[in-house]
Amino acid sequence: MKIGILTSGGDCPGLNSVIRGAVLKGVISHDAEFVGFRWGWRGVVEGDIVPIVRHDVRGLSKQGGTILGSSRTNPFEGEHAGPDNIRRMLDEHDIDAIIAIGGEGTLTAARRLVDEGGLPVIGVPKTIDNDLAATDYSFGFDTAVEIATEAIDRLRTTADSHERCMVLEVMGRHVGWIALHSGMAGGAHAILIPEQPMSIEEICEYVESVRDRGRAPLVVVAEGFKLDTMDEAHSHLGLDAFDRPRLGGIAEKLAPMIEARTGIESRHTVLGHIQRGGAPSAYDRVLATRLGMAAVDAAVDRAWGSMVTLRGTDIERVTIAEATGGLNRVPQARYDEAKILFG
Ligand SMILES: Nc1ncnc2c1ncn2[C@@H]1O[C@H](COP(=O)(O)OP(=O)(O)O)[C@@H](O)[C@H]1O
Numbered sequence: 001m002k003i004g005i006l007t008s009g010g011d012c013p014g015l016n017s018v019i020r021g022a023v024l025k026g027v028i029s030h031d032a033e034f035v036g037f038r039w040g041w042r043g044v045v046e047g048d049i050v051p052i053v054r055h056d057v058r059g060l061s062k063q064g065g066t067i068l069g070s071s072r073t074n075p076f077e078g079e080h081a082g083p084d085n086i087r088r089m090l091d092e093h094d095i096d097a098i099i100a101i102g103g104e105g106t107l108t109a110a111r112r113l114v115d116e117g118g119l120p121v122i123g124v125p126k127t128i129d130n131d132l133a134a135t136d137y138s139f140g141f142d143t144a145v146e147i148a149t150e151a152i153d154r155l156r157t158t159a160d161s162h163e164r165c166m167v168l169e170v171m172g173r174h175v176g177w178i179a180l181h182s183g184m185a186g187g188a189h190a191i192l193i194p195e196q197p198m199s200i201e202e203i204c205e206y207v208e209s210v211r212d213r214g215r216a217p218l219v220v221v222a223e224g225f226k227l228d229t230m231d232e233a234h235s236h237l238g239l240d241a242f243d244r245p246r247l248g249g250i251a252e253k254l255a256p257m258i259e260a261r262t263g264i265e266s267r268h269t270v271l272g273h274i275q276r277g278g279a280p281s282a283y284d285r286v287l288a289t290r291l292g293m294a295a296v297d298a299a300v301d302r303a304w305g306s307m308v309t310l311r312g313t314d315i316e317r318v319t320i321a322e323a324t325g326g327l328n329r330v331p332q333a334r335y336d337e338a339k340i341l342f343g
């Protein structure tokens with residue numbers, strides 16, 4: 001069997017661990033051959049293909065980024081796009097299966113290619129945002145939380161020195177998982193997430209109560225957070241390749257509002273792509289490796305349209321449709337639990 005692998009969407013620590021896990025399992029257990037599609041779906045559409053042999057994945061698990069490159073190319077748009085063209089490309093190169101490693105966008109495209117074109121695709125969930133349904137955690141999330149937690153720890157010492165309020169903006173698109181977990185780990189005094197709009201008055205009450213206890217307030221805000229007066233998440237960065245608003249800038253907006261209302265000198269920090277860079281955590285390497293191995297097994301079983309997933313501590317299979325049916329949002333109970341520690 002010849003299997004083609006692609007990585008698509010925002011990159012994420014652990015992508016290379018998936019590639020290594022898949023290639024090792026495929027070569028050792030199934031005598032499979034591998035190729036990589038360069039730059040996500042763009043490589044599929046343009047037939048930009050490189051061979052991957054066992055030697056290529058040596059020492060790859062700990063390496064950040066993706067050796068195949070990524071993009072936000074839409075496989076349904078452009079002269080050579082669409083299921084029929086992709087089928088011809090697969091036949092031309094004798095490729096029997098595509099393993100698509102991506103988030104909800106990539107997997108939605110994968111599902112359409114299976115449903116509309118009957119293409120042989122297996123999905124592997126990736127996202128630092130942890131916004132995919134049908135998987136308890138996605139690899140990359142643990143690493144991003146670790147990085148954000150370290151940033152909180154560092155911000156708190158400088159905040160204490162100057163009696164300042166620090167507002168840290170983290171990623172997550174329309175869900176608040178990175179903010180919730182890093183905020184809890186770092187002892188943030190308020191955690192602001194898209195699932196829970198809040199008023200500036202309530203935020204300032206938390207900040208003032210922290211100051212009144214003689215501490216320097218630390219607020220973590222997810223990029224998709226909305227004040228109760230906002231209809232849309234803050235975006236001043238234009239649109240992405242798929243015409244969605246690029247989120248970001250809410251911390252810069254909140255810090256002066258907090259300063260004006262409380263009189264506490266306030267600063268904002270945007271963590272940005274640092275959250276996606278560098279080596280994956282040990283947890284993410286293990287999870288990603290296991291998912292890569294399971295994806296090859298699914299391809300050998302010709303379980304097209306399925307996605308490998310983490311349920312508890314087990315790797316299972318679900319349909320890609322289940323994974324893309326809705327966002328994995330922070331449940332009310334998880335937020336209520338964290339909220340006890342605010343202020
Ligand atoms: N509904 C869709 N139909 C077809 N292609 C899609 C769809 N949603 C997203 N994609 C493609 O998948 C790419 C990756 O999606 P994106 O959300 O940016 O990353 P991720 O896969 O990490 O969620 C998008 O740029 C787009 O080209």
Ligand SMILES: O=P(O)(O)OC[C@H]1O[C@](O)(COP(=O)(O)O)[C@@H](O)[C@@H]1O
Binds near residue numbers: 010104127173240276
């Ligand atoms: O890298 P870009 O294009 O600036 O995108 C930033 C977005 O990508 C992410 O880092 C990851 O999102 P995806 O998993 O959907 O690719 C989001 O948290 C963030 O909103």
Ligand SMILES: [Mg+2]
Binds near residue numbers: 009105
């Ligand atoms: Mg996404």
